Each structure stands twice: as C-alpha cells, then as structure tokens.
Amino acid sequence: MNHTALETVGLTRSFGGLIAVNNIHLNVEAGSVFGFLGPNGAGKTTTIRIVLGLIKPDRGRVMLFGQDLSSHRLSILGRVGALVETPSLYNHLTGFENLEVTRRLLGCPKENIENALEIVKLTEAAHRLVREYSLGMRQRLGLALALLNRPEILILDEPTNGLDPAGIREMRALIKQLPAQFGITVFLSSHLLSEVEQLASHVGIIHQGTLLFQGSLNELHAHQHERLVLEVDRPAVAMELLTQQGWHVQREENNRLTVSSQGRKDAAFINSLLVREGLKVFHLSRQQPSLEETFFQLTGEPTAGDPT
Amino acid sequence: MNQLLPALSSESLKLKRTLALWMVFIAPFIVILLQFFILYDRANFFAGRDAWGVLMYGVTSIWAIFMLPLFITLETALLSGLEHSGQSWKHLFAQPIPRWSVYAAKLLTVMGMILVSTVVLVLGEIGAGKLLSDLRPELRFHESPNLTMMVRMATMVYLASWILLAFHTWVSMRWKSFALAAGVGVAGTFFAVFASGARIGKFYPWLFPVNAVSTSPERMKLAILLGIIGGAIIAVVGCWNVVRRDVD
Ligand SMILES: Nc1ncnc2c1ncn2[C@@H]1O[C@H](COP(=O)(O)OP(=O)(O)OP(=O)(O)O)[C@@H](O)[C@H]1O
Numbered sequence: 001m002n003h004t005a006l007e008t009v010g011l012t013r014s015f016g017g018l019i020a021v022n023n024i025h026l027n028v029e030a031g032s033v034f035g036f037l038g039p040n041g042a043g044k045t046t047t048i049r050i051v052l053g054l055i056k057p058d059r060g061r062v063m064l065f066g067q068d069l070s071s072h073r074l075s076i077l078g079r080v081g082a083l084v085e086t087p088s089l090y091n092h093l094t095g096f097e098n099l100e101v102t103r104r105l106l107g108c109p110k111e112n113i114e115n116a117l118e119i120v121k122l123t124e125a126a127h128r129l130v131r132e133y134s135l136g137m138r139q140r141l142g143l144a145l146a147l148l149n150r151p152e153i154l155i156l157d158e159p160t161n162g163l164d165p166a167g168i169r170e171m172r173a174l175i176k177q178l179p180a181q182f183g184i185t186v187f188l189s190s191h192l193l194s195e196v197e198q199l200a201s202h203v204g205i206i207h208q209g210t211l212l213f214q215g216s217l218n219e220l221h222a223h224q225h226e227r228l229v230l231e232v233d234r235p236a237v238a239m240e241l242l243t244q245q246g247w248h249v250q251r252e253e254n255n256r257l258t259v260s261s262q263g264r265k266d267a268a269f270i271n272s273l274l275v276r277e278g279l280k281v282f283h284l285s286r287q288q289p290s291l292e293e294t295f296f297q298l299t300g301e302p303t304a305g306d307p308t
Numbered sequence: 309m310n311q312l313l314p315a316l317s318s319e320s321l322k323l324k325r326t327l328a329l330w331m332v333f334i335a336p337f338i339v340i341l342l343q344f345f346i347l348y349d350r351a352n353f354f355a356g357r358d359a360w361g362v363l364m365y366g367v368t369s370i371w372a373i374f375m376l377p378l379f380i381t382l383e384t385a386l387l388s389g390l391e392h393s394g395q396s397w398k399h400l401f402a403q404p405i406p407r408w409s410v411y412a413a414k415l416l417t418v419m420g421m422i423l424v425s426t427v428v429l430v431l432g433e434i435g436a437g438k439l440l441s442d443l444r445p446e447l448r449f450h451e452s453p454n455l456t457m458m459v460r461m462a463t464m465v466y467l468a469s470w471i472l473l474a475f476h477t478w479v480s481m482r483w484k485s486f487a488l489a490a491g492v493g494v495a496g497t498f499f500a501v502f503a504s505g506a507r508i509g510k511f512y513p514w515l516f517p518v519n520a521v522s523t524s525p526e527r528m529k530l531a532i533l534l535g536i537i538g539g540a541i542i543a544v545v546g547c548w549n550v551v552r553r554d555v556d
C-alpha cells in the first residue's frame with residue numbers, strides 16, 4: 001500500500017520579478033527517501049519553506065498526509081520534523097537544554113529527548129554548551145530537534161552542507177537508518193547527485209524553479225539515453241551516412257564517432273549498415289551515461305563533486 | 309491560555325545564563341545606588357527634609373526618565389537577539405503551536421521581567437533607606453517608609469511603560485538589527501528631554517512613565533491610560549504584522 005505523504009500542487013512563488021518556484025508538482029510516497037536535487041538557487045529552500053508554512057505560495061497547495069496545509073497547519077506540523085539550512089540553536093544553552101526548549105513547546109514526554117540524543121549520538125555531549133560544539137555536532141543536534149516530536153515525515157534541507165567528509169558520512173549514515181528503523185518518510189534536498197544516489201529511493205530534479213524530473217532512481221536510469229562509440233577508417237563518410245539515416249552523430253578525436261542510440265538492436269543495425277557500405281569498423285561499444293551526464297542533459301549544469 | 313503556557317515555559321528556559329536575566333537585577337540596582345550616593349554625599353543638604361520622600365522621588369525620576377525606557381530597549385533587543393542570532397524563527401514558526409503564541413510569549417516574558425525589576429526597585433528603595441538612616445543619622449528617616457505610596461508610584465510607572473514594551477518588542481522581532489532597535493530606543497529617550505517642556509509632551513510615549521507620577525492629574529491619567537491602551541493596540545498590530553510575514 002503506497003499512500004502519499006507529501007504532495008504539492010502547482011506550487012509557485014516569486015520574489016520581486018524572480019520566479020523562485022514555478023508550478024511544482026511533487027509527490028512523495030510514504031516510506032520513501034525522496035532526494036530533492038538541484039544546483040544553488042534552484043528553489044529547494046523556497047519549496048521547503050512553503051511546505052513548512054513559513055512562507056506562503058503565490059499559487060498552489062501543499063498536502064501532507066492527505067490534508068491541506070493551509071487549513072490543518074497545526075495538526076500537520078505536529079507530525080513533521082524539519083531542519084532547514086543551518087540548525088536553529090541557542091549557543092548559551094547546552095544541547096540538552098536546546099532540546100528541552102522545544103520539548104516544552106511540543107509538550108512531548110521527557111524521554112523523547114533521551115531518545116533523540118541517542119539516535120544522533122550526542123548523549124555524552126548533551127550537557128556541554130552548544131557554543132563548544134563542532135559543526136558536525138551542531139548539525140546532529142539540529143537533526144535531534146527535528147526528531148524530537150517523533151515525526152512521520154522528516155524534511156531536511158541540505159543536511160550535509162558545510163560538513164567535513166567524516167561529518168558528511170556520519171550524517172548520511174544517520175539519515176539512512178531512519179526509514180527502516182523508525183518508519184519515517186524522508187524528504188531531503190541536496191545539490192550533490194552522488195548524495196541523492198546514496199540515500200534516496202526517489203528523486204526530483206529542480207532547476208531554476210522548475211521540476212525537470214520526478215520518479216524513482218531506477219526510472220531516472222531508464223530515462224537516460226545510451227551512446228554508441230564507433231571507430232572507423234573513414235569517419236566523415238560514416239558520419240554522413242548515419243546522419244542521412246536520421247541518427248544523431250558527433251565527431252570525436254581519433255576517428256571516433258558517438259551515436260545516440262538505444263540498446264543492442266541499434267548497435268547491430270549500425271554495424272551492419274557501415275560494413276555493407278564498405279567501411280572498416282575497428283571499434284564498437286555501448287556506453288551508459290553516468291547520472292552526472294543525465295543531470296547535465298536535464299539542467300545544462302554540471303553538479304558539484306562530492307567532497308567525501 | 310493553554311497554548312500560551314508551553315510557550316512561556318519555553319521562553320523562561322532560554323533566559324538561563326543570559327545578560328538579559330542579570331539586567332533585571334542590575335538595572336534597578338544602579339538606580340538605587342545612584343540615589344543612595346546622592347543622599348549619602350549630601351546628607352547635610354537634605355537633613356531638614358523628609359528623607360523617604362527625597363529617596364522615593366529621586367529613584368522614581370531616574371528610573372522613569374532614563375533607566376526604564378533604555379532598559380526596555382535593551383531587554384527586548386537581547387531577547388529577540390537570541391532568536392535572530394540562533395536563526396530560530398524558522399524553527400519556532402514551524403512548530404505545531406499558533407504563531408501568535410510565539411509573539412505573545414516574548415512580549416509577556418519581557419513584561420514579566422520589567423515587573424520583577426520594578427519589585428526589585430521598591431525593595432531596593434526600602435533597603436537603601438534603612439542603610440542610610442544608620443549611616444547618616446542626620447537624615448530624617450525616623451518615620452517608617454510610605455509603602456503604599458512607593459508601590460503606587462512604581463505600579464503607575466510600570467503601567468505607563470506598556471506602550472514602550474509593546475513597541476520595542478515589535479521593533480526587535482520585526483528587524484534583525486540590534487543597532488536599529490537600540491538606536492530607536494536611545495533616540496526616543498533622548499528626544500524626551502525636548503518633548504518634556506513642549507505641549508505635545510503629554511502625548512510623547514517615552515515620557516509616559518515619568519508623566520505617570522506627574523503632579524498634574526491630567527498628565528498622569530493620560531499617561532497611564534494611553535500607556536495601557538496604546539500598548540494593547542501596538543501589541544495586537546505588531547503581532548499581526550510579524551506573524552503574517554515571510555519567516556526567514
Ligand atoms: N527572501 C528572498 N528574497 C528574494 N529572493 C529570494 C528569497 N529567497 C530566495 N530567493 C531567490 O529565489 C531563488 C531560489 O532560492 P532558494 O534558496 O530556494 O534556492 P536553493 O535551491 O535552496 O539554493 P541553495 O542550494 O543555494 O540553498 C534564488 O534565486 C534566490 O536568490
């Protein structure tokens with residue numbers, strides 16, 4: 001049974017003349033880890049702020065657990081945990097006290113604090129001032145704050161941003177265990193494709209406010225066109241021949257050509273065509289594009305390298 | 309009310325280890341100390357007069373004209389500063405509590421803190437008087453202090469300051485800048501010096517606390533009435549304004 005945890009319908013919001021989020025339809029299945037991927041300035045944070053009711057959309061609706069956010073804000077927020085950009089922490093309080101400040105607002109039992117601290121591995125440091133925390137510890141305490149209410153959906157905005165490689169690995173490991181261990185749906189944004197690949201079961205790609213792709217990771221892979229790499233004795237002739245037949249061909253170095261194709265049938269067809277026309281085929285191979293290339297195809301921008 | 313109590317209890321925990329909390333005791337103490345030394349130093353000059361009266365009017369004037377308005381500026385700026393610097397608004401406003409309760413809890417916390425300072429001020433007056441009557445027997449402290457009068461004056465000053473409390477709570481929550489909040493408070497207090505002589509003086513909010521103990525009954529009533537009603541209006545409008553804004 002797959003029901004929808006989070007759905008947005010035609011979400012649109014602009015700042016001045018700039019459309020930050022443009023007609024976004026998101027669909028996040030309960031129990032999934034949804035990676036919301038996009039380069040800087042794509043509109044990830046804006047979307048998340050709208051979903052949390054922190055800013056209002058110009059148009060569109062947010063549905064969580066089948067209820068409209070605008071009419072059921074408080075009951076919905078009681079089932080949501082969030083960490084938006086940098087964690088909201090009071091430096092003059094201890095980690096424990098920071099959690100207690102929010103616990104008093106929520107009215108949840110004290111044991112939730114202990115549990116949250118345990119999950120993010122801050123039990124030992126709980127009674128130290130947050131001022132003395134490392135960046136990684138602060139981020140983990142932010143995650144504990146989001147988990148305090150035992151949410152059904154966790155919304156994380158670039159949770160590994162700014163951490164060192166060890167911190168990133170730790171944070172990812174924490175996030176990864178949440179769906180299986182606690183049945184929490186996770187919606188996380190990132191500008192790192194590799195991070196989304198590691199953590200997510202589903203992905204939405206946003207660029208300049210527009211959602212370019214949405215689906216499972218498998219579907220994203222299927223979405224990609226493979227390429228045929230050819231090496232022939234007379235590349236110019238081969239190129240003309242293939243282009244006439246309607247193939248999309250690109251000239252590379254060393255007498256090589258690349259052809260956009262799909263599957264083994266295309267490969268066999270192209271090979272026999274070239275041989276029949278008297279060309280010598282020295283090399284023929286099929287190449288799967290990496291996700292990076294797919295991302296590049298979709299957005300026209302390369303994704304940043306993963307710092308880990 | 310049920311929604312306010314959790315927010316208030318949460319606010320009170322945030323005060324731990326803050327300068328804002330210490331200031332609740334330091335601010336009235338400074339005023340008491342100042343007036344204490346004036347009487348101690350010039351005991352001969354005041355010898356013929358009712359020493360409790362001199363002490364009480366001195367303390368109340370310094371408090372109402374300078375210390376209280378600046379103190380309110382500082383406290384509201386410090387309390388909101390905790391949220392601005394911790395980037396906590398986005399967290400608070402994403403909690404399953406009504407947004408107005410976040411605003412109301414902040415306002416009520418500062419109101420409570422200033423009330424405690426007012427109590428400290430009255431206790432300080434009594435303490436300073438007792439100490440002075442031992443140290444400077446020439447001062448006429450023989451009668452017991454007029455407690456009713458002291459409490460009455462402190463209360464009226466406090467009530468008239470509600471408009472400043474509401475206004476500065478709004479300014480400090482609405483804008484991130486500590487300098488802006490402080491600038492507005494200092495300017496308001498500074499121009500009170502000029503406004504006090506002018507006819508509009510009775511309508512100038514930064515003069516309300518001192519007008520509340522004015523010898524003119526008209527000024528006094530106006531200050532307290534406008535202080536409370538103006539405070540209530542600004543509280544509601546300020547809350548409405550902050551709660552509707554984009555949270556960043
Ligand atoms: N409060 C605001 N006022 C004006 N413009 C804004 C505001 N918030 C966001 N924007 C603009 O909207 C666009 C989307 O911003 P957003 O923060 O949602 O991007 P993002 O995907 O989260 O980027 P990043 O990876 O840098 O965090 C950007 O061009 C940004 O400049």
Ligand SMILES: [Mg+2]
Nearest residue numbers: 044045046157
């Ligand atoms: Mg962002």
